[in-house]
Amino acid sequence: MKASVIVFPGSNCDRDIQVALEKFQIATTMVWHQETELPKSDLVVLPGGFSYGDYLRCGSMASKSKIMKEVIQYAGTGGYVFGICNGFQILTEAGLLPGALLRNNKLKFICKDVQIKTINNQTAFTKKLSEHKILTVPIAHNDGNFFASKEEIQSLKDNNQIVFQYCDKEGNISGESNPNGSFLNIAGIVNKNKNVLGMMPHPERVIDQLLGGTDGQEIFRSLL
Amino acid sequence: MEQTTVDQAKQLGLTESEFDKIKELIGRIPNFTELGIFSAMWNEHCSYKSSRVWLSKLPTKNKYVVQGPGENAGVIDIGDDDVAIFKIESHNHPSYIEPYQGAATGVGGILRDVFTMGARPIANLNSIRFGKPEHPKTKHLLNGVVSGIAGYGNCMGIPTVGGEVEFDECYDGNILVNAMNIGLAKKNKVFLSIASGVGNPVIYVGSKTGRDGIHGASMASQEFDDNSEAKKPTVQVGDPFAEKLLLEACLELMKTDTIISIQDMGAAGLTSSSVEMASKGKLGIEIDLNKVPCRETEMQPFELMLSESQERMLIVLKEGKEKEAEKIFKKWDLDFSVIGKMTNSKNLVLHFNKEVVCDIPISSLADEAPKYNREWISTPLPEEINIDKKLNDLDIKDCLIKLLTHPNQSNKSWVWEQYDHMVMGDTIQKPGGDAAVVRVHGTNKAIAATVDCTPRYCFAHPHTGGMQAVCETYRNLSAVGAEPRAITNCLNFGNPEKKEIMGQFVEVIKGMSEACLALDYPVISGNVSLYNETNGIGIKPTPTIGGVGLIQDSNKSTTISIKATGNLLLIIGETKGHIHQSALCYDILHIKKGPPPTINLAEEKKNSLFVRNLINKKIAQSVHDISDGGIALTIAEMCMSGKIGANITTNLIDAERIKFLFGEDQARYVVEVRSADYDNVVKLAKEQEVSLLQIGSTKAENLTIDDMKITVEDMLTLNNKWFHNYNSN
Amino acid sequence: MKFEIFVTLKKDVLDPQGKAVEGAIKNLGLSTISNIRQGKYFTLEVAETDEHKAKQQAEEACKKLLANLTIEEYSIKKLS
Amino acid sequence: MKFEIFVTLKKDVLDPQGKAVEGAIKNLGLSTISNIRQGKYFTLEVAETDEHKAKQQAEEACKKLLANLTIEEYSIKKLS
Ligand SMILES: Nc1ncnc2c1ncn2[C@@H]1O[C@H](COP(=O)(O)OP(=O)(O)O)[C@@H](O)[C@H]1O
Numbered sequence A: 001m002k003a004s005v006i007v008f009p010g011s012n013c014d015r016d017i018q019v020a021l022e023k024f025q026i027a028t029t030m031v032w033h034q035e036t037e038l039p040k041s042d043l044v045v046l047p048g049g050f051s052y053g054d055y056l057r058c059g060s061m062a063s064k065s066k067i068m069k070e071v072i073q074y075a076g077t078g079g080y081v082f083g084i085c086n087g088f089q090i091l092t093e094a095g096l097l098p099g100a101l102l103r104n105n106k107l108k109f110i111c112k113d114v115q116i117k118t119i120n121n122q123t124a125f126t127k128k129l130s131e132h133k134i135l136t137v138p139i140a141h142n143d144g145n146f147f148a149s150k151e152e153i154q155s156l157k158d159n160n161q162i163v164f165q166y167c168d169k170e171g172n173i174s175g176e177s178n179p180n181g182s183f184l185n186i187a188g189i190v191n192k193n194k195n196v197l198g199m200m201p202h203p204e205r206v207i208d209q210l211l212g213g214t215d216g217q218e219i220f221r222s223l224l
Numbered sequence B: 001m002e003q004t005t006v007d008q009a010k011q012l013g014l015t016e017s018e019f020d021k022i023k024e025l026i027g028r029i030p031n032f033t034e035l036g037i038f039s040a041m042w043n044e045h046c047s048y049k050s051s052r053v054w055l056s057k058l059p060t061k062n063k064y065v066v067q068g069p070g071e072n073a074g075v076i077d078i079g080d081d082d083v084a085i086f087k088i089e090s091h092n093h094p095s096y097i098e099p100y101q102g103a104a105t106g107v108g109g110i111l112r113d114v115f116t117m118g119a120r121p122i123a124n125l126n127s128i129r130f131g132k133p134e135h136p137k138t139k140h141l142l143n144g145v146v147s148g149i150a151g152y153g154n155c156m157g158i159p160t161v162g163g164e165v166e167f168d169e170c171y172d173g174n175i176l177v178n179a180m181n182i183g184l185a186k187k188n189k190v191f192l193s194i195a196s197g198v199g200n201p202v203i204y205v206g207s208k209t210g211r212d213g214i215h216g217a218s219m220a221s222q223e224f225d226d227n228s229e230a231k232k233p234t235v236q237v238g239d240p241f242a243e244k245l246l247l248e249a250c251l252e253l254m255k256t257d258t259i260i261s262i263q264d265m266g267a268a269g270l271t272s273s274s275v276e277m278a279s280k281g282k283l284g285i286e287i288d289l290n291k292v293p294c295r296e297t298e299m300q301p302f303e304l305m306l307s308e309s310q311e312r313m314l315i316v317l318k319e320g321k322e323k324e325a326e327k328i329f330k331k332w333d334l335d336f337s338v339i340g341k342m343t344n345s346k347n348l349v350l351h352f353n354k355e356v357v358c359d360i361p362i363s364s365l366a367d368e369a370p371k372y373n374r375e376w377i378s379t380p381l382p383e384e385i386n387i388d389k390k391l392n393d394l395d396i397k398d399c400l401i402k403l404l405t406h407p408n409q410s411n412k413s414w415v416w417e418q419y420d421h422m423v424m425g426d427t428i429q430k431p432g433g434d435a436a437v438v439r440v441h442g443t444n445k446a447i448a449a450t451v452d453c454t455p456r457y458c459f460a461h462p463h464t465g466g467m468q469a470v471c472e473t474y475r476n477l478s479a480v481g482a483e484p485r486a487i488t489n490c491l492n493f494g495n496p497e498k499k500e501i502m503g504q505f506v507e508v509i510k511g512m513s514e515a516c517l518a519l520d521y522p523v524i525s526g527n528v529s530l531y532n533e534t535n536g537i538g539i540k541p542t543p544t545i546g547g548v549g550l551i552q553d554s555n556k557s558t559t560i561s562i563k564a565t566g567n568l569l570l571i572i573g574e575t576k577g578h579i580h581q582s583a584l585c586y587d588i589l590h591i592k593k594g595p596p597p598t599i600n601l602a603e604e605k606k607n608s609l610f611v612r613n614l615i616n617k618k619i620a621q622s623v624h625d626i627s628d629g630g631i632a633l634t635i636a637e638m639c640m641s642g643k644i645g646a647n648i649t650t651n652l653i654d655a656e657r658i659k660f661l662f663g664e665d666q667a668r669y670v671v672e673v674r675s676a677d678y679d680n681v682v683k684l685a686k687e688q689e690v691s692l693l694q695i696g697s698t699k700a701e702n703l704t705i706d707d708m709k710i711t712v713e714d715m716l717t718l719n720n721k722w723f724h725n726y727n728s729n
Numbered sequence C, D: 001m002k003f004e005i006f007v008t009l010k011k012d013v014l015d016p017q018g019k020a021v022e023g024a025i026k027n028l029g030l031s032t033i034s035n036i037r038q039g040k041y042f043t044l045e046v047a048e049t050d051e052h053k054a055k056q057q058a059e060e061a062c063k064k065l066l067a068n069l070t071i072e073e074y075s076i077k078k079l080s
């Protein structure tokens, strides 16, 4: 299996995701944002980081990169695209996913472990997760407060596009377990065709017990 | 060319005798640009004129040191051809003026110091000190500084893994922001700032130059323009995005064979970077100022040379390699300009609009800079006072709760959750323990790092305080199982022109030196910040020490979290009950008299080795060094971290018990071991003549000390609330 | 030709920054102030002498980059 | 009474965002556009009928919170 990781100026989780993919024997090519051709791949990953310094709006400038035209086309033909953190922000800015990620409601960067509940385990990204599986995965962002219009939310629900929601250790989805003000505690969504996933938490940071956890592993295994 | 006056020299911060010395050195009266350059190179920050004499006494070598002080950062060997490069630096004054940008650019500056040497930065740490929480400025400063450190480090994608936060009224008018960075490189790929090769091109890369932080320019602005409003010195604004690009571009260039030397533009910008490179290479340098990329119009030579715009580097390339280098910087969207060349004139020659606007010997700026042996007097060791009466009446639970809820001992997660401490995927121990542990990427070894200082000890007795700061880092590293290798230091003091302050400085250095020598734990880099004074009141002497150690096997490290119930808790090191200058006396009882705890360097070394051995043999289940708050707070922290309780028995009463529980004798650790290992540990301790005391065992839910009982849950709630409450409105 | 551009969140979009600012304002004791919304403000120059054409260019910048039309709206004014 | 408030970086202060946005605009092929600076834009209501007094309140909000006077400056306009 082959993955392409898109590197934007200011991406900084590109190496982390490469290490994770390779740990699961997924061959990884790093693709610079100015490239005009996507290598043949089974998966495209938009990594976390601060593309363009998070200036203007997170992900806005990256979404206009040359390579994004290719990524959009690739997604349109059913190719799998996975955006983590800044990658999720880029996907919404590029229109591949609905909604937008606003500033965290407390206006502070938050880096800590949170729990997320698997709402849809029928996607290519989550098929190895048991139903309602609760994962402990860290977040690290300034802007993870998911927003979408009423109609968009309805359609996310109708099409089973909500993949992860923030919850507590027992799986309760409440205001208390919402770290950033995200609408409906949304932590990750897929597009209608279920081939594009965006999520704020970083599964690539929990694949090694020495570094604090292994709950991210099942997501990568699902991709295989 | 226009000539300058002694008044202008004074306005730029030079003294009359320094102005005379300049005239003597160059054999004429300097012009305005030249005077500005002298003022920048001869100020305390660049010349270390008050401190150089004493700094030279610090031990700087052991078998691991590859590069000691004198370069942008120090370098130590960590085996397998790998080196760790690190340094700490202050950004106190700018952070007080504009906390967000001041702290952010402080982080930016230290990062450049490290990657300029060829290292990829892997860990940030910070030591931040504020005035009392009630002071009207404190909350704003705390919030600004923390988000500034976060803003820069997070955007760069370098984890911020440790640090310290303290509140004390001595910092009301002078906060301290000390930022440290550690990077990794290969031993044969370390880049230095020594220029060589007459004719080699001098390259400017990074962001454009603006009028940022031009000190003194406003005072002298009548000299070059009436339109002084537009020339006001401005605060430097950091651009972490530009720095990230600069980092990647520099590391990419370093893979090619093109660089002779490289130096970041830090304090005094283009002036100090060009002079330092030339001075170290014993060469001259010629720069065409019209080639400097500018952000603003009509910038004058004085401004171009003194601007402190961020995210810029100066590089001497091998001749003919310009195109190859330019391609890389263009790829990363950065400015690139050949601005001059190395010469054999031994002078700094600046051209501007086809005129020579500066021509002065490099040696007059560097080697001949003033050096003062300032007067100093020592601080005597304060006498013990008897406070037993006050201690007799104290309730243990009340003391513990007051410590747990005190801002200085409260859980700092409000701070470090704003820092990305996991990015780069190698953080083994995040903030919250004794030292951060970060794996060396792709290997099984790890770097441990910590920053520490106890200013109340330093103020009471600078000599002891200097030793203690070094020892505390040594202990924090030992507690995670790392072998301490070297330190970096940031010496924050008041006005050195005062005898007492200079005395504090001298004695702290003496104390540090003794500790470094005894522990074979030398200083490889550092920074001095003087004149931290407002209205004649100086801060407490604050020598922040950044310690770095090595863990050979990442699986053989331990944390402060109690691991299981039914284990035994041992105190390693002797407990005498030294209560003076303890957190309890100082912060809770407000008794500020008396001597700090004594340092016994032989004990430090022996106990550290003993603890590291227990960790290496996987006997130690958890370890925490005993510092602020003594045995009681140390064990409470271990309980909170592991969410497991403990049962402690003292067999003491009244003042003696308080001293035992809250005293801050040095060289001590709490170690958790399985009961099956106990006899073996006792035997080892006997053999190595280490003092060991079993004071209790671990159990579920509660911490009990004699007849006192508190739930771990309650302690967590108490310990977690201060920062959140303080910042919630 | 110089323009100023205002980018603001659409009415029904939650404005976390505005809300936080409003809370802070109240804490400062400025009790008369309410309904704060925060947006972005740009100034830029267009190298074009025809006003209509210049404005079109500015408009394009808004649509393509400066505003996210899912959540924001913009307006443009000629300056000086 | 409604006001709009503009907070912009002082002239000599680096505007990293504006700089990055300008680069992106160029990459989008909008080559006529230059000199972009980014600031903040607020709208707020003051419960006060006297215009002078209301403006003073808005001014206080700027000084105390909305603008960082070390690096920014502000201006206030009455709306509608
Ligand atoms: N400013 C900060 N940035 C990051 N981590 C911090 C900061 N302040 C404190 N910490 C972390 O909190 C923990 C406790 O700090 P401290 O009380 O100084 O511990 P110790 O006394 O053991 O050195 C440490 O892990 C430290 O790294």
Ligand SMILES: [Mg+2]
Pocket: B164, B451, B452, B453
């Ligand atoms: Mg400490």
